[in-house]
Amino acid sequence: MPKDTPEAGAESQNIETDFCIIGAGSGGLALAAAAAAFGQRVVLIEKHKMGGDTLNYGSVPSKALLAAAKRANAMRTASPLGVRGVEPLIDFAALREHIKRTIANASPNASPERFAGLGVRVIAAAGKFIDKSTVVAGDFRITARRFVIATGSSPVIPPIPGLQDVPYFTNETIFENANPLPHLIVIGAGATGLEFAQSYRRLGSQVTVLDAAQALGEEDPELAAVLLAKLSSEGIAICEGVRVTRVSGEQGRVVVEFETSRGAERLEGSDLLIVAGRKANVAALGLEAAGIKPASDGIKVNAGLRTRNRRVYAIGDVVGGPHSSHAAVEHAEVVLWRTLFRLRAKAAGRASPRVVFTEPELAHVGLSESEARAKYGKIRVLRWPYHENDRAQAECKTDGHIKIVTSKHGEILGAGIVGAEAGELIQMWSLAISQGLKIKAMTQWNSPYPTLSDINKRAAFRYFATSPSNPYVRKVIALLAKLG
Numbered sequence: 192m193p194k195d196t197p198e199a200g201a202e203s204q205n206i207e208t209d210f211c212i213i214g215a216g217s218g219g220l221a222l223a224a225a226a227a228a229f230g231q232r233v234v235l236i237e238k239h240k241m242g243g244d245t246l247n248y249g250s251v252p253s254k255a256l257l258a259a260a261k262r263a264n265a266m267r268t269a270s271p272l273g274v275r276g277v278e279p280l281i282d283f284a285a286l287r288e289h290i291k292r293t294i295a296n297a298s299p300n301a302s303p304e305r306f307a308g309l310g311v312r313v314i315a316a317a318g319k320f321i322d323k324s325t326v327v328a329g330d331f332r333i334t335a336r337r338f339v340i341a342t343g344s345s346p347v348i349p350p351i352p353g354l355q356d357v358p359y360f361t362n363e364t365i366f367e368n369a370n371p372l373p374h375l376i377v378i379g380a381g382a383t384g385l386e387f388a389q390s391y392r393r394l395g396s397q398v399t400v401l402d403a404a405q406a407l408g409e410e411d412p413e414l415a416a417v418l419l420a421k422l423s424s425e426g427i428a429i430c431e432g433v434r435v436t437r438v439s440g441e442q443g444r445v446v447v448e449f450e451t452s453r454g455a456e457r458l459e460g461s462d463l464l465i466v467a468g469r470k471a472n473v474a475a476l477g478l479e480a481a482g483i484k485p486a487s488d489g490i491k492v493n494a495g496l497r498t499r500n501r502r503v504y505a506i507g508d509v510v511g512g513p514h515s516s517h518a519a520v521e522h523a524e525v526v527l528w529r530t531l532f533r534l535r536a537k538a539a540g541r542a543s544p545r546v547v548f549t550e551p552e553l554a555h556v557g558l559s560e561s562e563a564r565a566k567y568g569k570i571r572v573l574r575w576p577y578h579e580n581d582r583a584q585a586e587c588k589t590d591g592h593i594k595i596v597t598s599k600h601g602e603i604l605g606a607g608i609v610g611a612e613a614g615e616l617i618q619m620w621s622l623a624i625s626q627g628l629k630i631k632a633m634t635q636w637n638s639p640y641p642t643l644s645d646i647n648k649r650a651a652f653r654y655f656a657t658s659p660s661n662p663y664v665r666k667v668i669a670l671l672a673k674l675g
Contacts, residue, residue, distance in 0.1 A: 203327065203330055204331050205331075205334070206312070206331055206333045207333075207335070208232040208234045208312070208333060208334075208335045208336075209226070209335065209336050209337065210222070210223070210226045210232070210233045210234070210336070211233075211234045211236070211318075211326055211333050211339070212233065212235050212338075212339045212341055213318040213340050213342055214236070214243065214340065214342040214343055214472075214507075214509075215235055215236075215241045215243060215313070216242065216243020216244060216246075216341060216342075216516075216519060217243060217245045217520055218341045218507035218516075218519030218523045219243070219339070219341035219506075219523075220241070220242070221520045221523040222339060222341070222506070222523035222527060223235045223309075223311045224306070224311070225523065225524075225527050226527060227306075227310040229527075229531055231531070232312075233310070233311045233312065234312045234331075234333055235306060235312065235314070236313075236317075236318035236328045236333075237314075238315070238316055238317040238318070241301045241303060241313075242298065243343050244343050244344070244345075244363075244508075245516040246294060246297055246298065246301055247294060248362050248363040249362065249516070251297050252293065252366045253362070253383075253387075253548070254293075254548065255290045255293035255294075256286070256290060256390050257386060257390055259390075259394070260389065260390040260391070260393035262279075263281065263394060264393040266278075266279045271587050272587060281395055283370055283371055283394075284369040286369075287367065287369045290366050291366075303315070314329055314331055316329030316331070317475065318476070319475060319477040320338075320476060320477035320481035320483075321477060322481070323481050323502065324502055336502070337504065337530055338481075338500075338503045338504070339503075339504045339505070339506060339526060340490060340505040341505070341523075342472040342509050343507055343508045343509060344469040344471050344489075344508035344509065344514055345363075346361040346362060346363060346465065346466070346469060347468040348361070348467075349465070351435050351436075351437070351438050352437045353437045353438045353439045354438045356439070357438050357439060357440050357441070357463065358442050359438075359445075359462075359463040359464065359465050360462065360463065360464045360465070361464070361466070362387075362466060365387070365464060371395060372396045372461055372462045373396060373397065374399070374460035374461045374462070375387075375388075375391050375396045375399075375461070375462050375463075375464060376398075376399050376400075376401065376445060376447055376458060376460040376462070376463050377398065377399070377401070377466060378400075378401050378402075378435060378463070378465050378466065379400075379402060379464075379465065379466035380400045380401070380406035380407065381402075381407065381408075381468070382546075382547040383466045384400060384402070384464075385400065385407070385418075385549055386548055387464055387466065388400050388422065388427050388429075397426075399427075399428045399429075399430065399458060400428065400429045401430050401435060401447065401458075402429070402430070402433065403433060403434060403435075404431065405432070406431055407419065410547070410553060410607075411555065411560060411594065411607045413560070413594065414553055414555070414594060414609040415553065415609075417590065417591055417610075418549060418553050421549075421550075421551060430449075430451070433449045433456075434451075435447060435449045436448050436449055436455075438463065440459075443462075444459070445460050445461065447459075447460070447463070471489030471509045471510070471511065472508075473485045473490060473509065478490070481498075481500050482500045483499055483500055483503060484499065486511075488511040489509050489510050489511040490505040494537040495525065495526075495529050495535070495536070495537060496525055496529075496538065497529075504526050504530075506519055506522035506525075506526060507519030507522055510522070513543060515543075518543050521538055521539060521543060522538055524536070525537060525538050543621075544556040544617050544620075544621045550611075551590050551610045551611055551613065552608075552610070552611070552612065552613035552614050553607075553608070553609045553613060554607065554608045554609075554614050554617035555606070555607040555617070556606055556620050556621045556624060557603070557605030557620070557624045558596060558605035559596070559607070562605070567598050567599075569598075569599045570596055570597065570598060571596070571599060571601075572595070572596055573594070573595040573596075573630075573651065573653040573654055574592050574593065574653065575592060575593050575646050575650035576589075576591075576592040576646075577589045577591045577592060577610045577611065577643075577646065579646075579649070580641070580643060580645055580649075582642055582643050582645070583610075583643060583646075585641065588610070588611035588643075591609040591610025591611070591613070592609065592610065593608045593610070593616070593647065593650045594606070595620070595650050595651065595653075595654075597629075597630050597654060601630045602627075602629055603620065603623050603624055603630055603633070604624075605624075606623075606624075610643075611643060616643060616646070616647060619633075620647070630654045631651075631654075634648060634651045634652050634655070
């Protein structure tokens with residue numbers, strides 16, 4: 192007779208637990224650590240690498256690549272600061288080792304050993320529901336008070352004719368590259384595509400980016416224009432509104448055929464990178480057995496991140512929406528507050544910040560100008576340029592500006608920054624929006640001089656810029672002067 196499987200239950204080990212988490216990416220790890228700290232029994236299931244996409248293929252390695260490219264560009268463009276610029280020599284094998292070393296240095300925080308030490312039982316296997324209250328993983332059959340699906344997302348590979356016969360990179364494979372890429376063709380002009388495009392351009396590649404829609408189409412057009420102009424000035428060709436019809440070629444020579452408003456065109460390069468979006472990892476989870484109906488963009492959840500099965504929650508990329516590690520961690524916090532403390536917490540949604548880590552960076556939190564106008568009608572838009580900041584002048588980083596959107600009564604509705612360190616500067620506005628602060632609060636703090644953060648305060652003061660010319664205010668001041 193054939194050997195019984197865990198699904199049959201004959202030779203499996205039964206585990207009863209409080210939390211069974213499927214997926215050890217950013218959200219799954221955060222929830223596992225926090226739940227264990229509160230004395231909960233936790234089982235964490237991961238079929239591949241601990242740390243998920245963020246650690247192994249996403250934010251961590253991409254920032255290591257960006258750092259190397261930024262350093263190379265600094266060497267090349269140092270002349271305005273009185274340092275003679277030189278053309279850097281790029282050692283791609285050493286660059287790959289730098290990326291691997293960065294991942295290795297961050298890995299201990301996501302290791303099975305660390306989580307075992309925290310009291311989490313880690314199972315290296317694929318998890319699958321066999322009914323509404325049971326998951327099997329390897330030789331284990333797990334029942335839990337609560338299940339959390341945190342399986343993340345994977346690159347979308349578009350159905351382009353010929354692509355299956357051509358070598359290409361994705362964000363999961365390009366970090367293994369140890370060779371120069373003479374002409375890199377990037378399909379996808381979102382944040383990830385443009386980060387790779389600028390990195391490889393600065394590392395010496397010719398780069399062409401193709402996109403079916405508009406580059407950075409999800410960002411504020413005013414802010415995106417500043418970044419796109421910078422990328423163009425560095426020699427990156429961005430072609431929007433194209434329809435790729437065929438790909439052909441071999442290692443070291445790739446031909447992309449596409450349609451534009453001008454007609455059919457043909458582009459030849461050395462390498463191809465596909466960054467055309469991401470899809471939720473829901474296959475082989477047995478969602479139907481759990482009473483959960485998967486959707487094309489992931490698992491449907493309510494405001495508390497609970498699925499149709501009251502025992503099952505879903506967090507991170509697998510629920511669609513913004514794909515980021517900090518959003519997944521926030522989801523983990525929501526589940527923790529709801530399950531352990533019975534509080535009606537919910538994800539911030541649009542109040543969660545996002546950043547394009549190019550140079551200059553582009554960061555945003557809250558509503559865009561168009562979204563705010565649609566929702567509130569009359570709004571105020573406040574701006575302050577980097578070139579009016581002394582620190583930016585000292586460091587020759589004067590491209591960009593900050594843009595704040597408020598209601599007519601001073602509620603902060605959204606903030607966007609394009610410029611140096613935008614990802615750091617946006618955090619103050621993220622805090623302000625999360626706490627419901629008004630714009631006046633953003634003028635009542637001292638900014639150390641000289642720092643880039645002063646642009647936040649300067650922009651906030653623009654809300655009151657017309658006050659001195661207000662006839663009513665002038666009459667009050669005149670009256671007080673007489674009384675004094």
